[in-house]
Structure formats: C-alpha cells, structure tokens
Amino acid sequence: MTRTDLTATAKRWVPALEWLPNYRKTDLRGDLIAGITVAMMLIPQAMSYALLAGLPPYIGLYAAVLPLLVYAFFGTSRQLAVGPVAMVALLVASGVSGLAELGSERYIALAIGLSLLVGIMQFGMGVFRLGFLTNFMSHPVISGFTSAAALIIGFSQLKHIVGLQLPNTENIALTFWNTITQWTDINPMALTIGLGGIVLLLIIRRINPMLPGAMIAVVLSTVIVWLFDLDVNAGLSVVGAVPAGFPELSAPDVSLGDLRDLLPIALTIAFVGFIESIAVAKKIAQEKGYEVDPNKELVGLGLANIVGAFSKAMPVTGGFSRTAVNKNAGANTGLASMITAVLIGISLLLFTPLFYYIPNAILGSVIMVAVFGLIDTHEVKHLWQVKRDDLAMLGVTFAATLVLGVKTGIFLAVGLSMLWFVVKTTRPHYAILGRLPGTMVYRNIERRADAETTPGVLALRFDAQFYYGNVTFLKDTLKKAEANMTTPLRAVVLDASAVNQLDSSADTALHELLQDYRNRGIQLLFASVKGPVMDVMQRSGFAEKLGQENFYLTTHEAVEAASD
Template sequence: MHRLSHLLPFLTWLPRQTPRSVRQDLLVGLSGAILALPQSIAYALIAGLPAEYGLYAAIVPVIIACLWGSSWHLICGPTAAISIVLYASVSPLAVSGSSDYISLILLLTFLAGAFQLVLGLVRFGALVNFVSHSVVLGFTLGAAVVIALGQLPNLLGIELASQATALKTLQDLLSHAGEIDLPALTLGLATLLLGLLLKLWRPRWPSLLISLLLVSLVAWLLPQWFGQVARVPAFSGQPPPLSPLPLLDFELILRLLPSAVAVGMLGLVTSLSIARSLASRSEQMIDANQEIRAQGLSNMVGSVFSGYLSSGSFTRSGLSYDAGARSPLAGVFSALWVALFAVTGAGLIAHLPIPAMAGSILLICWGLIDVRGIRALFRVSRAEFLVMALTAMATLLLELQTAIYAGVLASLFFYLKRTSQPRVLQSREGETDVLRVGGSIFFGAAHYLQVRLQRCQGPHVLIDARQVNFIDYSGVDMLHREARRLMRNGGSLTLQRARPQVVEELQKLEGAQACPIRFED
C-alpha cells in the first residue's frame, strides 16, 4: 500500500473526502476557473501562441499537478514570467503562432518537464534553493516590464515585429509613436482603468473577466467606432487535442536545452515558494521532491495534450486558500470548469478586442510587482537587494533565460563572498591567542583564516571551533601547515570544542598519532 501511494499519492487523501468537502471544492474550483479564463488567454498571447493554448495549459497539466503533488492549495497553470521566457526562447527559431512554433514550444515544455522529473526522482529538490528569493523578485519585476513593453504595440494598435530584449522593443516603439490608433488605445486604456478600479473597490471580484467582458460588449455595440479594431483569432471549441512531439532532433534539443533548464528551474522555484508559503499558513507539511515530480510529470503529460509549460500561480493558489479549498480536488474541478468553457464558449473569445486583452495583460503586470517584498528586501539585506536589482537589469538588457542564470550567479557570488570571510572574534589570554570562528573552514575561507592565524602575536593559538560545521581538504591542509609553523617556533595550535566530524577529517591526513593539532573538549 505504501508503494502504491508513492506512485499514486492522491490515494492518501482522496478516500477521505466527504460530500460536503467535495461541494466546497467544486465551488472553489468554479471561482478559480473564472479567474483562470482571462489570465490563461492573456498568457498564451504573451507566449506567442493562439488563445486556445492558454486554456489547454490550464486543463491537463493542472489535473496532473494537483493529483500527484503534495500541497493542498497549490494550483498550477500558465504564468506571465514563463510565457515571456518561452516566447524569447522560441521566437528566433520560428514565426510565432505557426505550427512549427507551437511544436517547438511543446517540445521545450516536454524537455523542461523531463528535467524537473529527473530532479524529483533523484531527490535533488534542494537544487532549487540556488535560485534565491531575491532572484525571483528581480526576475518577476523585470519580466513585468518586458511583458508590458511587449503589449504596448497591441494597446496602441501598432503592428511591430517582436524583439529579443526590452530595450530594442522600446526603441522600436518610439520610432513608430506617430502610428497610434485611437479606437484601439481607447479600448485598451478602458480595460486597464476599469480593472484597476474594480481591484480597489472589490478585490475579491474577478476584475480581469469583468473588465474584459464590459469593454468587449461596448466594442460590439459600437461597430462604427470600434469595428476595425483587431480581435482575438477564433478557434473551434474542443477538448485539448493530442499533439505528438516532433521527431527528436538532437541538434534542436541541444539548442532548446539551456532554455528548458532555466525555465524549468524558474517554474520549480515559483511553485515551491507558493506551496511553502501557503503550507505555513495552513500548517501542512510539504514534500518538496514529490512536488517537483508532480511538476515534471504535469508538464510532460501536458505537452502531449497541447498544454505548454505551467507552474504554480500566485493568484489562483491564493484564491484556493482564501476561498476555503478542502483538498487538491479544488484544482481538479477548476481545470474541468476551464475544459467545459473551452468546448462551449470558444465563439465568445473571438469577440475580445486585442487592445482590451493588452490592457488586461498590463493589469496582470502591475500585480506581478511585489512592492512589499522589494521594500522588505531593501530593509533586511542590501546585498540581496543588489542581487534583485542586477537580475531585474539583466532581464531588461538580456534575453530572459540568460537573466535567470545571471541572477543565480550573482546570488552565488555574494554567498561565497560572505562565507569566504567567516566571522572571527580574536582575544588574548596570557601567551595564547584565542580565535572564535563563526563559520565552516572550506576552500573559500581557508586563505582568509590563514591570514588571521599568521597575524597572531603569541606562540600558542587556540581556535574555538564549536561553530565550525564542516571542513574540507583545503581547510585541513591549511590548519596542518599552520600547526607545523607554530611548532617550529615553539608554539602550538589547539582546536577547542570541535565537532567529531571536524576532528575526524583533521586526523585523516596523517593519522591520529601524527596530527600536529591538539584537541580539547
């Protein structure tokens, strides 16, 4: 039974559902679907895909992630940040919206899902911790600006070719500023302003959906003014169709692999951050590796059912928690409600003006910027704030997948800089210099500690090592050399209160009898 529940984790909670909890989850799922409909369509357009692919990404991947995940409230689906990374990765290879472009997006989704699944199977969930929260904040801030700039041509009624970076998009937009279409701009601004007012007045209402419907109704009732404004392309209502992956071209896979790894990591970090945040409020234990496996499986299976890459959604997961979801069934019901709309309401989508969709996307971009988180980061850690700012700048100046790597490298740089200079408190007791080391002795910190040892005036040196968690070969070799130097000058090197594993590593080099370092409890 344990092995079966490991393969089918939903068996641990599904039998415990009651008619009352199922009814509650059904209503929560309906609320989530109402929120997901305009978002999913908008995200598909950001990714350069036809509108229906946003709905497909909110069906099968969501069901798989909910059934195989560990969180009660995490709801997955297409997101703005991942959509823009996918667009930036694939648009140089094919024309957006074409069949080749769709195939490449689905192949990239499959590769990212396979990468996520492998991380989960080898229980390597801690890898996502290398993408710090400051990197996510900076990337989200930069991605919001990139998305907004990319939607300004649709808002203004200007047809422009897509650009690889935000700077080039801005330059192209400024050079065509005289081509603004006033009816399109009117619809776009009306959607944006109405959505903002609804958010302030009734935060719990589906402001995106209401503003889109009202503006689309006005455009339909006044064809003499808005009849020429571009609409979302129509599609035939159907369940998510099977989309066999293209022949696995090794060269093509190598070209897509860096983007797949970057966007896969971004999706995992986002999903786990949301899951942990909600779990702390609901007092639930999260299995990070199970969650990673669920994300990978959902993207691999979802790509076969025309769903492009999905990850945890801040808004939909928060709604699931606030609305009182009793189990992951709320997410499953949400996906089924979206599927029902995809089959029965496809004709209505064709009446949505593209400038209105652009206005709703700008509203989403505004919601992506975590002002409170950025302020808190500035107060708590200036180094982490600098990482956030560098990541945001890289997002604006570089391709987005490159910006993620730049942010990770910046985080690692500041981490190594901080750990390479452990806190050392020095005092003098008679002829003995006492050093209290507040960090591990590894290759990055060995030279710094060696300099501090050589500055000691007395012949005897005592290191208070109670806070030294581990020591590597570089640290062992350095301490042995310093101990011999002190012995040649008639002194000694003593480690006090060292952990057993640290003592063991120090004695391995020459054996316990020949070790030049003394140990005290």
C-alpha cells in the same frame, strides 16, 4: 511485493491517494468556491498568456485542463494553481522566436515540443531528487530577476494596448521609441479598451481582491465589441475563432533536431518554472501548517507538462496570483484544481463561440496588471535597511535582465547566486573573542567593548565550514590578528563551535598550522569541536598529533589552560 507494499508505493508516487480516500465533506464548500473562482480567473489569463507567448489563445486554454488534473494527483501542494504563467510565456516567446516565425504552425509545434522537453527535465530532476538545486538561488537575486522580467512582460503588451504592429523585443526603450514614432497610427478604440481595462482591474482589486476582475473586464469589453462590431468598424484586433472541444491526443510534431535546439530554453523554463512554483507553494504550505516535497513537486509539474504536450498545451507551472486567489477562496485540497479543470473543459466544449469577440487589448491589460504586481519594491526597502550587499546583488540582476534580456538574465541570476555563495563561504565571518567580566562567556571584542582578552592568547571563532576554499583566508586571518596583538603570541585557541565540516585540504592546513606554531613555541588549542569534525581529525592523525589534552569543551576552559 505485498498488497500493503504496493499501496505504500502508490501513495508515495501519487500523493492524491493520501487525501482522496479520506476526503472530508467539510472541505467541499471551500474547494468548490475556489475551483469556480480560479476558473473565472484562469480562462482570460490562459488566453492572455498564450498571446504573450506568441501562440493562439486556445493553446493557453488547452494548458488549463489536463495539466491541472495531472498535478492535482501528483503534486503535494493543496493550494497551488497550476497553468500558464506570464514568466514562462515570455520565455517561450524569447526561446522559440529564434527558431520559427511567431504564430506559424512550426512555431506552435516547437512550443508544444518545449512542453514535452520541460516536463521530461522536471520529472527527471524529481526522480533523481535534485530539488535541492533551487537552494542556490538567493531570494534577492530572484526578486531582481522577477521584477525586471515583470517590466519586460508588461511592456511587451503595449502593442495590444495601443493597437500597433510593434516588433517583438525585450528592449523596453525600443518598444517605447517604436510606439512614439508611430503615435499617429495608434488605434483609439484599442487604447480606450486597454486603458479602461487597466483602470477597471485596479478598481476591482481595490474593492475586493477576491472578485474575478479579469473575467469581469473580459466579459464587459467583449459585449461592447460584439454590440458595436468594433472589430470591423474600428479595426480592433480580437481573438477570433477558437476551435471547439479538446484536441486529439498525439505526440508533439517535432524532430530530435528540434528538441536539441530547444534544450537551452527548456532548461531555463524547467528551472525558472519550478522556482516560481515552489516559492509560492512553500509559503502557503507554511501558513497552512503542512509541508511540500520539492522532489514530488518536480515530478508533479513534470508529468503535468508531459501530458500537456500530448494535448497541445504550452508549458505550465504554479502561478503566484492564482495560487493566492485559490488559497483565499478557501481551497483545502487538490479537488479545487480538479473543479477548475472541469469547468474550463466545459467552456472549451460549449462556449468557444463566445470567445471570438474578446479584444486583444483587454487581454494585454490583464497581463499588465497581473505582472506589475510582481515588481518587488518591498524587498528593496527591506534590503536597504537590513543587508545592502544583498541589495547590490538585486540591483545588478535587475539591471542585467533589463539590458540583456530574460534568457541571459536568468542564467546571470543563477551565476551570481553561485558566485555570491562561493564568496561568502571563502571569506566567512570570524570573531576575535574576549571574556565578559564576571562570566565564563566569550564574545566578539568588536561588538562588546567590555570583552577582555587574555595577554598572549589569541582566541578566534571561525563561523563556517572549513574547506579548501577558505583555507588561505583562515591562515591570513590568524596572521593579521597576531600582527595586531600588543603582546607576543604564546597560544592560539580556535573555537570550532560553528565549524560543521572539515575537508582534506583544510585538515592539511591544520597540520601545517600546528607545525608552524610549534616551531615558534606557540601552543595551539581547540574548543567545542563537533563530532563530524573530530572524526576527520582522528582519521587523519591530527587529533593524535595535537594531543587530546589540547581539546576542550568550552572556549573558557581552553583559554584558562593556555593562560596556565
């Protein structure tokens, strides 16, 4: 292999080799500002999301250093801010809590092992180019799942806001009930700091979304706790001692049996994490005028999680809110993420004693404000006006996730998306066509009252690929249309302009239709048959059996021939 080939291969697997050698000085200012801004946002978020996952806060900080550096080299998005996110944190807690006691050494080891398993899965999906699988998750279903999960995540932080020892549950009603029944034990100082943090964060967001609201709230509350010794005098729960420096690089302390037990939740996190990441990455790439490669994104996220597992990090992915801040702050390349990682690394080396007095209540308020912004009321309004059957899918997913939990909800969301896809392809749209007066144009007679049909001729357009799943539907549709005709049927024109594929079952059905129509003295004609469909018809002998004289370029030509 020549040096040129090696360079091309390296660039294909390491996208940073494309932009680093050609880095423009004009991009540095934006990357520097974005890197600093996101670091100030990520430090409190990383600790908050670790807490949400049932892990010590420093595990979240570990997840905000090496994984960011790795993704910056191997990812294709220039603005995606990788790190701990609320959705993945909740899934970690949901999946690992059934295997070990929350916060125990074994729990931490399993969570780190989960990072390794998630990384291997995502890396494998990227290498084998399976990024297309996310296309089966419809946007309404994702929106319903995300909104419900946001509510579950938000209310899971109620225990920190009120300072109560509440059981870990995804049942919002149960969380409310436990809080109400223990209202006399609520810690007034935790409630004051928690609610005050929420109000402060909302005010800062309203004044200027670019301001590091989370960092401002954390610093203010930490100074207050330190000044008045509220952890002692008011029994306020704080982060406590955070180990200084970086952890020793080592393989996760888990067995093969542990990895087997973690497989279901790892698969869920790998899938959900990638969906969240690719959704925001694609949106911003479209705004910026470039493209992201889903398969390379999987490789980048996979390697970030694998390396993270060896540095005792929780699973990571791209986050909605941080990515938006990264973009708005001026990020132009992956250097912004590198700067963020370096700054958090410096914080781990020098500033961990300052983290001791951070109140858990303020971290809970950071999570609440962040995740409640993910509740998508705009999509509900949009679907109510545009597509109410999709709104029903959103509603079912939302309700099921709230009632059954996040793990069950995501699998239900995937299943519903698949089922809806099957339903739409097995019962596709079709149109009985009529000619617009004075033209050679044919349109759906249900939409155009002036469209005129030809007596005895049924012209029908089938708007989907023709395969085994909708064979029966086409036959039934033709029978129904024939039964509704006011004159005896003598010719059928099938407009195949929207048919892209034809499988063997559908081809067999066409042979049967042709034989049935010929036995009844009815002519069958085709219009606008595409090349791939014609190839199948020719190989199967259908084209020869029908006769080339019964294939036409346009519906008008076919109807005219049938009329003659």
